[in-house]
Amino acid sequence: MAKRSVTFITDDFDGTEDAETVTFSYQGRLFEIDLSAANREKLEKVLEPYISAARKSASGARVNTTSSRAGGRAKNLAAVRAWAQENGYTVNNRGRVPRVVLDAYDAAK
Numbered sequence: 001m002a003k004r005s006v007t008f009i010t011d012d013f014d015g016t017e018d019a020e021t022v023t024f025s026y027q028g029r030l031f032e033i034d035l036s037a038a039n040r041e042k043l044e045k046v047l048e049p050y051i052s053a054a055r056k057s058a059s060g061a062r063v064n065t066t067s068s069r070a071g072g073r074a075k076n077l078a079a080v081r082a083w084a085q086e087n088g089y090t091v092n093n094r095g096r097v098p099r100v101v102l103d104a105y106d107a108a109k
Contacts, residue, residue: 004088007098011036021095032096070098 019034
């Protein structure tokens, strides 16, 4: 029996579909929120004057968008996305890869 799961990412703010995960940091804490393109633009517009006036952190901390730590192992998310599309999963080109897809990828490897 074949099983196909489809995951839709919806905007955490207003529930619209086709959202992508946005990651940001404030007060030393890392946050993620799923936003539509319109709400992402609104967030960026609000933050822009603060980002322009800010200096980069001495730690140089960056968010890693090319790998995911699941089960203590780094993954190439581009490879996971390619595998998912070849195996009937719907995944966005950017943002968080759903846990169900990561688990299926691990099981297949």
